[in-house]
Amino acid sequence: MKAAYQRVVLKLSGEVLAGEDGFGIDPAVNARIAGEIRDAHELGAQIGIVIGGGNIIRGATASMQGMDRANADYMGMMAGVINALALQDALENAGLETRVLTAIEIRQVAEPYIRRRAERHLEKGRVVIFAGGTGNPYFTTDTAAALRAAELHGDIILKGTKVDGVYDSDPAKNKDAIRFDQLGYDQALRDELGFMDQTAIALCRENSLPILIFDMITPGNIAKAVAGEKLGTRVGAP
Secondary structure, eight states: OOOSOSEEEEEEOGGGGGGGGOSSOOHHHHHHHHHHHHHHHTTTOEEEEEEOOTTTOOHHHHHHTTSOHHHHHHHHHHHHHHHHHHHHHHHHHTTOOEEEEESSOOTTTSEEOOHHHHHHHHHTTOEEEEESTTSSTTOOHHHHHHHHHHHTTOSEEEEEESSSSEESSOTTTOTTOOEESEEOHHHHHHHTOSSSOHHHHHHHHHTTOOEEEEEOSSTTHHHHHHTTOSOSEEESOO
16 A cells, blocks of 8 residues: 555544543553554655543533633643653654654643644654644644644544544434445534534635544554545545
8 A cells, every 4th residue: 555645634532542441541552553553654644643632631521510611621731742642652662753742832741833843843754743732722632633734734634533434323322324425514514413523624624624534443444544545434525
């Protein structure tokens, strides 16, 4: 296989690092994901990764439980930095040169996000992990992925999930749910299908940035997505 895209942004939820435990970081799962990213990188694509912190704390959930929303979101950003450092360690153990760039400054552990610096790292073949979301409360890591992909001229956002695409209803609750192979931005926004927040989808539409929603639990799917193989649901440009 060869990469179908020159530059991709891979969006990972923090929960994927937790494995079956649902909380924290499972070292075996972390290592497996790193191996899959290495295989995808070897196809020739430049890879940026946006990772959330939901396996440690979710800002929106904490705010619903009475915490100030801004404080909760900042805690979520810092949780994302923890995940980024864990993933960086696993990627380097897999033989990849990696940099973590954060939207909130924590200079002792990571570089601050600067667009041109991120571009240079990608051009040099380094895997770049973007942590800390957008650096602002009230914005999700989905929006951070759309923002980084747009400003770094990414070719596509690859959103790895636990399901094999976007359905018209929850497939875990409805055995007759229908999976979409292709979706337009307008339909995704109108029907509120829940695979990505509305702000992120709108930003992708404004920048004609396609999104691929795919199952990353199946071994080899990250490399297949980078290679442009048909899987999951593609949103936006065909």
